[in-house]
Amino acid sequence: MPAKRIEAYLARVPFGALITYLVVTLAFVTITALQVADIAERWSAVTASADILSRLEGRTPARSRSRDQTDISVVSGSPFVEGATVTVAGAALLQRLAGAVTRVRASILSSQVDLQGPLSKQGFVAATISCELEQPALQQLLYDLEAGMPFLLVDQLVVQAPAAAASAPNGNGPGKLRVLISVSGQWQGAR
Numbered sequence: 001m002p003a004k005r006i007e008a009y010l011a012r013v014p015f016g017a018l019i020t021y022l023v024v025t026l027a028f029v030t031i032t033a034l035q036v037a038d039i040a041e042r043w044s045a046v047t048a049s050a051d052i053l054s055r056l057e058g059r060t061p062a063r064s065r066s067r068d069q070t071d072i073s074v075v076s077g078s079p080f081v082e083g084a085t086v087t088v089a090g091a092a093l094l095q096r097l098a099g100a101v102t103r104v105r106a107s108i109l110s111s112q113v114d115l116q117g118p119l120s121k122q123g124f125v126a127a128t129i130s131c132e133l134e135q136p137a138l139q140q141l142l143y144d145l146e147a148g149m150p151f152l153l154v155d156q157l158v159v160q161a162p163a164a165a166a167s168a169p170n171g172n173g174p175g176k177l178r179v180l181i182s183v184s185g186q187w188q189g190a191r
Contacts, residue, residue, distance in 0.1 A: 124187065
């Protein structure tokens with residue numbers, strides 16, 4: 001019975017078969033294209049997740065870095081300030097602090113090591129540096145000090161903005177910040 005109805009319809013509308021064929025073919029092509037797009041989107045998500053995972057595991061560095069960003073390399077090693085004596089440990093701490101300051105292209109004005117501070121009985125040594133640096137470099141400096149090795153604690157941070165008259169001596173932009181930063185690190189003593 002249904003076959004006779006279809007034959008009767010096709011006899012009345014001769015292009016009905018062609019139109020039905022085109023509609024069914026278009027539906028299959030649309031469904032196929034949507035499935036291929038979904039698979040491509042999932043593949044892209046898997047690739048992005050694998051890239052993030054490899055960066056978190058430390059196998060590859062981040063792909064995009066701006067050119068003007070200072071390359072701050074994290075120092076690997078012991079979480080404690082190394083040194084055979086407390087004096088050598090203080091010098092190592094000062095060297096680490098001065099290295100971080102020079103990596104952000106800052107000018108060191110003065111430096112001081114405190115071996116007899118309030119935390120010295122607990123095995124901590126402290127160092128203080130006064131420097132001048134550009135404002136964006138301050139964040140990089142703090143990140144370098146807190147993320148690197150040995151573990152350092154920022155005990156004091158005093159930032160003085162440039163004076164209004166001295167901030168643009170030649171009209172070339174803002175002046176440098178004056179920064180006083182004190183850090184401390186734990187020393188385990190002679191081994």
